[in-house]
Amino acid sequence: MAGRFWLGWSAGFGYLSDLGVGTLLVLLLHNRPLWLVLPVMLVWCVFTLSNAELIGAVGRMPEASDLKYLTDPQFLSHSTQGSGLTNSGLALALAAGVLAYLIGGRRVPEPRRLKLSGYWMALPAALLVGHAVNQYAYPSEDDQWKQFNLTHKLLAEGFNAGQLRLEDWLDGDTPEVAPDIAGLTQLDLNGTRLLAGSGKARNVLIITLEGIPGAYLAPNRAAIGSSYQEDLMPRLGQWANRAMNTPDYVLHSHQTIRGLYAMLCGDYDKFDSGTPKGVELLNNQVRNLECLPAQMKRHGFSTHFLQGAGLRFMAKDKIMPHMGFDKTLGRDWFKNKPYLEFPWGMDDKAYFEGALSYVKQLRQKKQPWMLTLLTVGTHQPYSAPQEYLDKYPTAKGAAVGYLDDAVADFLAGLEKQGVLKDTLVIVTSDESHGIEKVRLASAWGFNLVLAPEQAQLPALKRGTYGHLDLSASVLDYFDLPVSTSLSGRSLFRDYSTGREMLSYTNGLLRQHDGKSEFIECDFQQVCRRYASEGFIANSARYLGRFSGKQARLIAQRAALLDQSLLGGQLGQQYQFATKERIKLKEHNSDDWADNLIGAQYLELPKGTRTTVTLKIRAVRMDKNGAKMLLKTKEFDRDVAVAIPDLPLLKTGKPLTLSFTFDNPATRKAFSFHLLGEGRGAIEITDFSVITEPMEPELLAAQQDEEELPPLPH
Structure with a gap:
């Protein structure tokens, strides 16, 4: 105690x-x-x-x-x-x-x-x-x-x-009724259009702010009567008053890659710690063509993704091009000097200054464009200039305040360039880092729409929406065909009825029935019922709780939405090498920020064997060579796997390694971390992770071995 x-x-x-x-x-x-x-x-x-x-x-x-x-x-x-x-x-x-x-x-x-x-x-x-x-x-x-x-x-x-x-x-043998998920997965474009025909914009810009909850914006707090009063983003709040703002905007899960997948592919990501669907997308050559960048590309747009961090973490260097981005750029693209030394990449002010110059380059070309931006400065560990640290009681608050000024200056710069006159601009966040003692803060996102025909759009967009709806909304704005493989509603339509919505954050599975009932289920599969008109609300009237089969039905609905893009196949094969030239650091300080490969948060099923093959060559290296280290983690904590020691990497002596390990129990949120220290640059020509079912005889022998008593020392 x-x-x-x-x-x-x-x-x-x-x-x-x-x-x-x-x-x-x-x-x-x-x-x-x-x-x-x-x-x-x-x-x-x-x-x-x-x-x-x-x-x-x-x-x-x-x-x-x-x-x-x-x-x-x-x-x-x-x-x-x-x-x-x-x-x-x-x-x-x-x-x-x-x-x-x-x-x-x-x-x-x-x-x-x-x-x-x-x-x-x-x-x-x-x-x-x-x-x-x-x-x-x-x-x-x-x-x-x-x-x-x-x-x-x-x-x-x-x-x-x-x-x-x-x-x-x-x-006994009473069969269970299969849960109905049609209301969660359907594409619904039956609402009344807010705009007659296609929107006037010729380009689309999606600005994604790392980890920002909707509660940080004063108009959102006012719209739902929130008791949270700290005003960390007053300047973005002013822009929210100029935009079409959606206060009841739901984030479906944690982790950047899951948020980006939901936004850009119109689909729920998994409601557990299994392999993110964005990673699974790498082995699917059909579903990726339905993601928003690929569809916009087919309709004549040049498509671009620009983030402030390096691209290798969580394999965004491979996932984003696979979704349909013509150009995928990260920290290495920026030539302007950062204002802060931040382990994840560019600080937000320097990032948006670089992004503004990138937009200027795009506007010089005749082709319409789609640009998706992703910041990193409000990712832990939070960093901000001393003047902000002096102003706010916590480093987290200082980082958010720094982002507020940076994104507001960026939007002002867009307006000065005339971008807002011909570009659909959407400002949102990938996930929410949450706020203590604020109801649903971990699932509360935000969505601001700035469009050339702003006067025709409502200041407050009523109804429940979420990241699931973003792809269909953009296509609907441009009056382009929307593939039925996408789910969701359009932000540019009014609907006379509610809709179902699901979210899984902070270990709680939450469901709104689209009418007036909100359900929240915990780790015990005990669910609490509340009376709530929308999903995001400051408070809700408690109606009671239930468990058993009725609670399990909600979990089963989430499990159906989790269905893998691998089509149920047990074998998995991923290739994370990009063959790009990587400059090494002399000393590593962070397993995450310094990671050289994007194999994170994988699920390795029970009863399988994983084979890892690694090939690295020195592109340029001093005589001392480079020290390489491969680590593994499960749920972000180090876990021991029998990995052979990596020899010193030297010029003319490529490093080749292959090893296997068994998965007697399912491994979730399993990550590889490849670290290198030295003076020079390397090229990773192969980093494949292949997981296949074990032979029945080997699996049985392993299980028998596990059941034997331990040998005496």
């Missing part, structure tokens, strides 16, 4: 959970022998510390499938390399507690020890039942770790899983 207070996780449900589970633990271990008490205490310490580390790193609690890592010394040692434990104070406090017990806790003579009857077990039972009853009556929207102790969460998951199995057993 003290750790909860120190970590800033204070919440009534959390303290009640800690007290209930802690009391249960004390009673179970009271007067037990040291050989039993000490191992349980040590395991408890590992769980508590690992929970804090994972929440601090990736914003989620461990799952039951992670337990093998939480008790794995190799995993823990790898996870704390370099910067060490984030919560070292908590580690010291736990160690001090164990030491204090060993020194003084066993010194009470046996006759004087307090005897506790079994009736005392009613105390933790009452506390945990009280937690459940209060959650039912007064549901909280706090993060999971603020409501649950880790042990309590795992017990609750196990209880709910058992309850579902019991329901299935009682139902």
Whole structure:
């Protein structure tokens, strides 16, 4: 409970959970022998510390499938390399507690020890039942770790899983009704047009701001009556007053690549940690032709993607061209000097100055164009000039304020160049980095439309929309054919009825039925019902909760939308090498920003074998050569895989490596990180990741081996 207070996780449900589970633990271990008490205490310490580390790193609690890592010394040692434990104070406090017990806790003579009857077990039972009853009556929207102790969460998951199995057993062979997802996937262009015929613009510019929630814009807050008052983006808010603004705008998931896929391909990305559909798109030669850049290209537009970061992370150097961009450019394109040293790439002011010059170049050509921009400055770790750091209480707030000035200056520059007179401009964000204690902030996006015929568009666009709708909206504005493989509605039409919408952020699956009911389901497949006219709202009236088959039906709808672009095939083959010349750094400081390859957040299915082939040659190198290192991570944390050491890379001696590893259990959010240190440049000619089903005999032998008891040391 003290750790909860120190970590800033204070919440009534959390303290009640800690007290209930802690009391249960004390009673179970009271007067037990040291050989039993000490191992349980040590395991408890590992769980508590690992929970804090994972929440601090990736914003989620461990799952039951992670337990093998939480008790794995190799995993823990790898996870704390370099910067060490984030919560070292908590580690010291736990160690001090164990030491204090060993020194003084066993010194009470046996006759004087307090005897506790079994009736005392009613105390933790009452506390945990009280937690459940209060959650039912007064549901909280706090993060999971603020409501649950880790042990309590795992017990609750196990209880709910058992309850579902019991329901299935009682139902016998009763077939389940397949969930209907037609309302989520249909293309709906039946609304009334806001504009008669094609729009007047000849170009389209999509400005994507990293991680910005809709709550940062004052007009959005006013439209839904938000209680959040901090005005971090006043200048963009002024532009929102000039634009067609959509306050009820939904982000469907976290991660940039998932947001870009939904925006540009008119499809929900996965509602879990599986391989992003943008990565799977690389192995699909049909669906990519339906993405917005490819369609605009077929209609005579030149298509361009420009971001402030390097392109290799999450394979955008391959994914964006595959979606149909003629030119895909990143950090290396910019020749103007940055105002800040930022590990991910260009700071926002320098980025938009470069982007303004890029727009000027496009306008000198006769061909209409589509340009998609992506900033990076509001990505963690947040960075801003000292004057902004002095002005705002946090680095995050300073970075957002810096972006606000940068994007407002950029829009003013576009207006000065005359771009707004002949270009459809859409300002949005890829995802939301969330705001503490603001309802639905992690799913609250924004969409501002600036068009030549602004007077004909409403200032506030009513209705629920999301990234799913952006591709259909752009095509509809230009009165171009919209492929039925796209989903969504058009922002340039009015609809007399609501529509269904789904989102998965911060571990919560949320659904609006398009009428007046909003449902939010947690990790226990316990769903809460609310009365809410729209998806994004400052508050909603609680109607009750449900679980069991009705809750599972919502999860099944999400699973159907998750359907892979690989057509259900178990084998996967990805090629991440681009053969571009890469200049090395003399020293690496960040596994993510310094990564040389884009193989991130893959899902490797259970019962498969993965083969990785790597070929690197030195293009230009000094006599000392380059040190290369290949690391693997799962859920953003280091995980041990048997990777051979990479030899020193030297001129004339290409590095070739091939290795395999098995996946006895499904690996999710699995990432490769290739790092290099040296003076010179390299070319990665091959980085293939092939995952194939294991031979049945090998899989059976491996399973038998796992069931054998460990050999003595």
